[in-house]
Amino acid sequence: MKITHTPWLAPFLCAGLLVATPEDAVPQRKFTWVDSADPAVSDIRRVGEAMIQKVGNNLISEVNRVVSAKGPEAGIDELHLKQLKLAASQPGQPRVTAVKRTSLKVRNPANLPDNADLSALMSIHSALVDGDTPPKVLVQQLEAEGSAPAEWRVYRPIVTSAACLVCHGPADTLEPGVKAKLERLYPGDKATNYGINEWRGVIRVSIIAPLGTSAVPKK
Numbered sequence: 001m002k003i004t005h006t007p008w009l010a011p012f013l014c015a016g017l018l019v020a021t022p023e024d025a026v027p028q029r030k031f032t033w034v035d036s037a038d039p040a041v042s043d044i045r046r047v048g049e050a051m052i053q054k055v056g057n058n059l060i061s062e063v064n065r066v067v068s069a070k071g072p073e074a075g076i077d078e079l080h081l082k083q084l085k086l087a088a089s090q091p092g093q094p095r096v097t098a099v100k101r102t103s104l105k106v107r108n109p110a111n112l113p114d115n116a117d118l119s120a121l122m123s124i125h126s127a128l129v130d131g132d133t134p135p136k137v138l139v140q141q142l143e144a145e146g147s148a149p150a151e152w153r154v155y156r157p158i159v160t161s162a163a164c165l166v167c168h169g170p171a172d173t174l175e176p177g178v179k180a181k182l183e184r185l186y187p188g189d190k191a192t193n194y195g196i197n198e199w200r201g202v203i204r205v206s207i208i209a210p211l212g213t214s215a216v217p218k219k
Contacts (some may be wrong), residue, residue: 015073030143031116031153041139041152047094047153048205049137055099055203057159063163072166076185094207097151101158103201107182107191116140120155120202128199152207160194168194 015127036045066075086096102113104121113121118212120138126132135158144150160168167178174182182189 011182020170021097029114029116029145029148031119032141034139034141034152036135036137036154042091044094044152044207044209045139045154046135047096047207048139048152050201051096051099051158051205052154052156052184060161060163067163069167072175073181076167076178077180092210094152094209096205097149098206099119100204100206101201103191105190105194105201107186107189109188116142116153117150117155117204119206120153124157124199124202149208152209154205155202156208158200160196160198160200162196165196166199168192170194 034041063075069075086099100111100117101116102111102121106113106127120140123138124134134157137154140153140155142148142151142153166184167174168191171179174192182192
């Protein structure tokens with residue numbers, strides 16, 4: 001089923017080359033949905049959305065630059081190895097600990113969605129299937145578990161642009177070199193057969209709030 005985006009999704013056009021397979025075993029985290037409009041989480045949402053905007057802008061710029069300079073086949077290697085550097089947080093402010101791109105149709109197991117990610121993805125998918133407008137942003141609160149600290153997660157949907165289809169378009173239209181390299185790097189790849197402006201997945205930002213604030217995840 002083809003699911004197209006609503007206009008507010010336009011700034012987030014490419015999911016990139018790092019995604020995963022939800023059929024595999026995933027970590028299970030206890031989480032709670034939080035109203036993103038709640039003033040108590042305004043700082044969490046602000047930090048999360050600012051990072052998502054930065055990631056989206058950087059991703060589009062990198063895809064265009066690399067593909068224009070080296071072509072899609074050579075560009076796969078460079079984008080495949082990209083690692084996002086997180087900016088240092090200000091004292092007393094929420095701290096971004098991770099950024100992730102994931103989807104229901106996935107490419108790289110390194111970005112495997114866990115149960116909390118999958119719940120966010122299914123929430124958006126269900127809204128689109130029902131003909132509703134999905135939320136612009138979703139917020140979760142996760143409990144600490146084992147070595148994983150308590151955290152907040154801010155999600156925002158992303159959709160495909162024409163540039164994305166070079167590597168994510170219909171499998172039978174991919175350039176032979178691109179198709180061969182994707183098959184070699186990602187033998188379980190399911191992230192093809194998209195059209196332009198289709199919902200692709202989410203960008204997720206993990207955040208830890210400073211102790212003593214009103215937005216500290218429950219232990």
